[in-house]
Amino acid sequence: MEAIYLYNTLTRRKELFEPIKPPLVGLYVCGPTVYGEGHLGHARAAITFDLMFRLLTAVGYKVRYVRNITDVGHLVGDADGGEDKIAQKAKLEELEPMEIAHYYTEKYHDAMRALGVLSPSIEPRASGHIIEQIALAKKILDNGYAYVSNGSVYFDVEKYAAHHNYGRLSGRNIDDILTGTRDLDGQSEKHFSADFALWKNASAEHIMRWPSPWGDGFPGWHAECSAMSAKYLGETFDIHGGGMDLMFPHHECEIAQSTAATGHSAARYWVHNNMITIGGQKMGKSLGNFITLDQFFTGTHPLLSKAYAPMVIRFFILTAHYRSTLDFSDDALLAAEKGFLRLTKAWRVLRETACTEPVALDSELKNKCLAALCDDMNSPVALSYLFDEVGRINSHVDGKAKLSDAELTDLRSVFDLVMGEILGLEIPVVEGSGTLAGVMDLVLEMRATAKNEKNWAVSDLIRDRLATSGITVKDGKEGATWEIKN
């Protein structure tokens, strides 16, 4: 099995990945809070860990990939009167909270499918695990790391910090956290503002509520991931992933919760993807500078010159390493689209000319690509190796430098494996079948006749009119071919 190296946020260095019980791997990733449209940032997180899921699987691991849906418990503000995001939106639109959650969950799934993101092994919802979250809060209470206050349960950060290292994931100093947060107004339910809710008392008008030993309420945001990861992956598991912006407080609190409940932290490797920026600034809800995935797919945003195929978005994201910020611009996307088209054209050639039988290969190209991917998922480098082959493939098509059958087969299996199986890219569908294909055959035949008669006026007219309709004619050595420009 290929050795995989991953950058572990916990140790701030690249480490050899060693699962607890090979070949099993437990992977937990924070999914979306379903109260709004998905944007490019959601795509990046999903694609990053989709790549991890695919890579681990491809090298032989048996992965249980758990990615949650947060449909309750995510507070708008940390103030004591903080309202649940989904409940707030529901009130605004006079909908049942679950209608909101359902609507955006469906939209999220649609977008993920389009982006080639595989469905995880389990996709648990926070609202379906209230019992587990109550149990977690109880256990932490029993262990003395939480307190009940006015029907809510809060995690006692100061007490926890006295025995454990609170802040080790995010590199935060507990003294700074505590001294900086002692000045609470007397109204607060919390002892310190750094304390966070494990369970939240629901006020009379609050629409999302469940019974608990402390009265009606709802679970705190951080509790769900600890509860669900423990339920499906066990008290300790291999990898926990998520966006860098979740490092603090969310992931820090998760570690504290698990440690307070079980005596040890749950995940061994913490992996964080970086942000998408726009004009050098983080793309995000709070800044209001995000572009939704629907807008990309339809081209309906002032910053977009056109619609982009989901696969182009995926390719664009994979051209950067997951731990670097990736700056979005229409120009960058345009460039990515052209590059992607060039790469997939070569891939299509391989699909059409090379033998379909899978071969056991140990080619240099495959090894190079796998080595790059296994080195902390360096997708841009793997792609650069594939690009190196495009010239050879095109020369072969031009008849300038023939590739042997063995070479073609080898190239095809590497492209299928690396581009398809691991990077999850797909060749865009060309509607070159059925009625249209028949008509095009006829049109190109007529044009060929005109060309033979040196009737350039007619042949050029055909070509130009087709171009107006979005069809590009390309004259090759063995006759003309066509494709739909997208």
Next chain:
RNA sequence: GGUCUGAUGGCCGAGUGGCUAGGCACAGCUCUGCAAAAGCUGCUACAGCGGUUCGAGUCCGCUUCAGACCUCCA
């Protein structure tokens, strides 16, 4: 203010001290009736200043600039 990251050619973006990442754009050439497509060739950058080293984009220090987190955020 605290903590942490980063600064690479026209643009995007890799680079684990030692020969050219790659893509897009651009220029020239080949092919072609013309064009498109494709191929070939060219384009050698690492914020600034010091230091370590036989050798630094890559390590160390300082400076400048940018960003992230410290509230919700993928």
